[in-house]
Amino acid sequence: MNKKVLIIGGEGNGGVIASCIEDNRKKFNDIEWEVAGFINDFEIGKEINGYPVVGGTDDIDKFLKEDYFFMYAIHMIGRNVKSEEVYLKMNIPQERFAKIIHKTAFVADNAILEPGVFVMSNCYVGPATKIGMCCMMMANSIIGHNTTAGRLCHFSMGSIIGSYVEIGNVSDITMGARVLEKRKIGNYAVAGANSFITHDIPDYEIHIGNPAKFFKRVKED
Numbered sequence: 630m631n632k633k634v635l636i637i638g639g640e641g642n643g644g645v646i647a648s649c650i651e652d653n654r655k656k657f658n659d660i661e662w663e664v665a666g667f668i669n670d671f672e673i674g675k676e677i678n679g680y681p682v683v684g685g686t687d688d689i690d691k692f693l694k695e696d697y698f699f700m701y702a703i704h705m706i707g708r709n710v711k712s713e714e715v716y717l718k719m720n721i722p723q724e725r726f727a728k729i730i731h732k733t734a735f736v737a738d739n740a741i742l743e744p745g746v747f748v749m750s751n752c753y754v755g756p757a758t759k760i761g762m763c764c765m766m767m768a769n770s771i772i773g774h775n776t777t778a779g780r781l782c783h784f785s786m787g788s789i790i791g792s793y794v795e796i797g798n799v800s801d802i803t804m805g806a807r808v809l810e811k812r813k814i815g816n817y818a819v820a821g822a823n824s825f826i827t828h829d830i831p832d833y834e835i836h837i838g839n840p841a842k843f844f845k846r847v848k849e850d
């Protein structure tokens with residue numbers, strides 16, 4: 630079955646999602662999803678990675694009337710509040726989000742992935758873990774068992790999250806960051822690249838280093 634997906638975003642996260650869909654189709658003969666194009670306010674009428682940009686975020690209602698599904702790929706590290714604002718503005722019903730999982734990823738049987746979740750190659754999602762709406766797991770990211778993440782979180786390449794971790798909404802575990810088990814990562818919080826998170830990260834804070842310490846707050850505009 631070919632269900633058509635419009636990817637909301639650009640060549641970064643959006644391009645990765647498109648490449649995952651193509652890889653699943655070509656190498657693994659999984660033809661459930663097909664990339665129909667991109668939604669991007671700044672590139673309307675142009676192409677992203679060879680796909681047409683069919684409209685902007687104000688045009689969503691038009692596409693909702695047709696038989697498209699969506700993937701939300703806008704995620705600006707350190708501008709997490711803004712990323713969420715654009716998502717909320719579009720008000721896309723949950724059932725209209727796709728869920729894209731690369732065939733080499735391991736997702737435990739009893740893990741819950743909400744609509745819009747993206748899981749790239751060689752990821753691991755442990756048992757009894759729950760990943761919220763439109764979270765993105767980039768290649769080689771790992772989330773242990775009994776961990777929860779809210780909506781719109783981004784797990785960059787090679788990040789590792791232990792078990793029983795609680796992550797809020799719209800937070801980032803960036804490249805190579807590691808989070809010890811049973812820690813809490815707040816809403817709009819960021820674990821900086823290569824950080825080792827030994828203490829909780831409060832809402833809106835960016836922590837870096839090993840052991841990680843407060844660096845600054847995310848932009849709230």
Ligand SMILES: CC(C)(COP(=O)(O)OP(=O)(O)OC[C@H]1O[C@@H](n2cnc3c(N)ncnc32)[C@H](O)[C@@H]1OP(=O)(O)O)[C@@H](O)C(=O)NCCC(=O)NCCS
Binds near residue numbers: 767785823824
């Ligand atoms: C933490 C972060 C958000 C800060 O970004 P920023 O505010 O633009 O910071 P800057 O790049 O201006 O760096 C400011 C200073 O902090 C240092 N720094 C930045 N990130 C750091 C990190 N993760 N660990 C240690 N030091 C860091 C810089 O070296 C610089 O030091 P200096 O002032 O002595 O030169 C960013 O560095 C980061 O970690 N981004 C994640 C990248 C990523 O994973 N992307 C995903 C790709 S898929």
